[in-house]
Amino acid sequence: MAGHEADVIIVGAGLSGLFAARTVLAAGLTPLILEADERVGGRILTEEVLPGLPVEIGAQWIGDTHHRMFALADELGVETFPQYDEGETTYELAGSPVLRGDEFHRRFGGELAELTTVLRLLDELAAEVPPEAPWRAPRAQEWDAITAGAWYDGQGLSPVARTLLEICTVGILAVPTVEVSFLHLLFTIQTCGVTAELFAESEGGAQTTRFVGGTAEIPNRLATLVESHLVLDAPALLIEHATDSVTVHCRGGRSARGRRVIVAISPMLAGRLMYDPPLSGYRDQLTQRMPNSAAMKAFFVYDEPFWRADGFNGQLISDVGPARMSNDTCIPGDDHGVILMFLEGEQARTHGHWSQEERQAALTAELVRHYGDKAAHPVAYVDGEWGSRQWTRGCYNANCGPLVWTTYGPALAEPIGVIHWASTDTATQWSAYMEGAVESGERAAREVIEALG
Template identity: 40%
Template sequence: MASSPLHIAVIGAGFAGLTAARALKAAGHSVTILEARDRVGGRIHTKAAADGTPVDVGGQWIGPGQDRVLALAEELGVETFPSYETGDNLCLFNGERMRFSGILPPHAPEAVAETEATFQALDALAATVDAERPWTSPNAQELDNQTFEAWIQRTAQGPEARFWMRFLANSVLAADARELSLLHVLFYVKSGGGLASLISMSGGAQERRFTRGAQHLVERLAEDLRPNLRFNCPVTALHQDERGVVVEHAGGSLPADRVVVTLPPTLAGRLRYSPALPGARDHLTQRMPMGACIKIQCVYARPFWRDAGLSGMAITDAGPISLVYDNSPASGTPGVLVAFIEGEEAKLWTNRSAADRRAAVLGALVDLFGPDAAAVREFIEQSWLEEEFSRGGYGGFLVPGAWTTLGPALRQPCGRIHWAGTETASQWAGYMDGAIRSGERVAAEILAIAAAQ
């Protein structure tokens, strides 16, 4: 038990906030968790289809190396099951539909060789990055001064290799290659244990799903913290001095000794601070926009694609979707395909009508899977760009020049204000596991300060 208990306000009831609150409470401190939504989870959100099937409209996959989230699921008795990947994958590229197994479709041998070489070059470069302190990496300034797109154009000459690199930016970071700092892409790859880990199902980040949806794990984590939770309490301002912090929120104000902010940096930058944040921290929040993603679940009576020997995984360059997976429940019924509109396409299509998006997505699925894809029983979409308390997904990314000039401000406390959230993680940044790790880090940070007082 703490000899002089502190009262800590935690802003955000996702994995980061709940993990930090749990550790601080266990150490004898009091915590209050302020959540803007009427639920826990943040960018983790499970909805129910009409027949009760859980569908994750937010983050959903976990895999090897994500030790924190795997351990939490085991501790709390939350069941997972392997993602479905039996059968051939599909790729629609330059109007040609291809069935394939493995990572790459059957392009011309020279195109496959160049694509593999480009992947290897990116992986090798990422291995040189210090994920804990990217700005100290060899040639950090040179890497940070260029976009990922500039590297692609310099490294890959063929259209296939360039397509796969740009697809990587869309599918992993929900951003376009021309927006991303090359150093940030390398950091992200290193943080996730390498390219194979990030893009694979078996053995990779998409290996398993939660039987009752990812929000089930968040709900279980929140059970012992229910007395400490306040919902529908968006925070608007933080005022700190030598005595503590006052948190202003929709329901009034809350005094605290310290505050943990778990919002994505760009949203944290929208709060009012008194005194103002240090310039480096404020400028960091201006240079870390959110990715753009619309996630769509198409529910069918059965997974008809399996009858044709297909895995349900598909990639297309025809838009508006870029990536599809079999997202059926563990029982296999009903059949569910999850499709993603990402990056530039997401920014364009979030402005279109729901009817237009539905028609375009189903048309793309018919082009991939045949006419049965039109017989959708339920169409569930989630535009994370329109989410008031997320404003994008999957996470925030740094633009060129930001890591090397402002990187240290990402985790550096500002007086009594501490920063958590998956964007602040050095391992599995952007993932549930990274969010949990960030909560553990910030709790340890505060406990060390309390012990020294």
């Protein structure tokens, strides 16, 4: 690729970069995608845990309002199927033994009502946050000066309601609520619609639908449409930019020259590239303050989904852990039972350092508490840690701590000369999700197409 020329250089072949490339190509411009890894897809990664049994180490679901993703799947011929959602959730909270959903609702009805009230209030406040410019919310300064955790603590909630709220929120942000600003939480809610879309106790909202063959079918098929414009194993290191041209230098002395560049990687990784001339201190201060969060998924495979026969939906909620939530993630037409355990925030940070055997043992003990001894005998196990992956360095997404949005927010997606920014973390609808990745790729491509006439 040395000396390669294209109209638009794209750094990163995740969903946002691939979608941007496809859009640029459709507009009659030539893209060139430089991907650091030996595969496309980035935070989307499907692996076979047993022959013919795919599991999603990365992104798994879409929800009913992920219209761009439904359209893309349709266009690419990737079929979908609904998430299994029958039976009771089990709860292990506030020192109680594991309770079935019915019993939990009977015992803790008052606490659950408190939660409903807080979620309604969150929806009302989030409606005041413009997702394209959260710093312009009428109370932006006030909300950005406190953490989501501090705001939760101020609501006078009972311990059970407060714990449930923490579990649900960490399930979305993948960091403890003391690490994100309250404005960031409201922004997240607003980009997704309402809390019901995000915090559904049973599956719903963002997690209604899966892809036949695995989510990686989406980036893999998208990549075939831009195959001759894609270079794998090409980590960008330095972006030299001038008024009307750009050269991206990659590891190994390779380079590519274009008229514009779309940097389709998370803000923190974008901040680790070198720029010549250097970008403003303002932009750099932003990328120093948008760390990626921490989440892991662990899959247990059994001969059959025995929990279904016992009336369980495979979802657990626990403040004991290590997983705070789980999911039935079986594949229709395959007899195996598959349970997915989520490690998020501190749980991912701590258990990510353990050996796989230790992690599996701790998670097995939790499953046994919820579903009995049958859970002790999986036929296969796999998990995926993201913090140590060089080209991701944490997931699900980037979060803003206090005073980041109001101080540096405008630098997130605003082009700088010939440099444009994509990645789901820059999206205004379903930021952090695949839907947001597509939106951001589409937006960045549109900017470039307009700029190049």
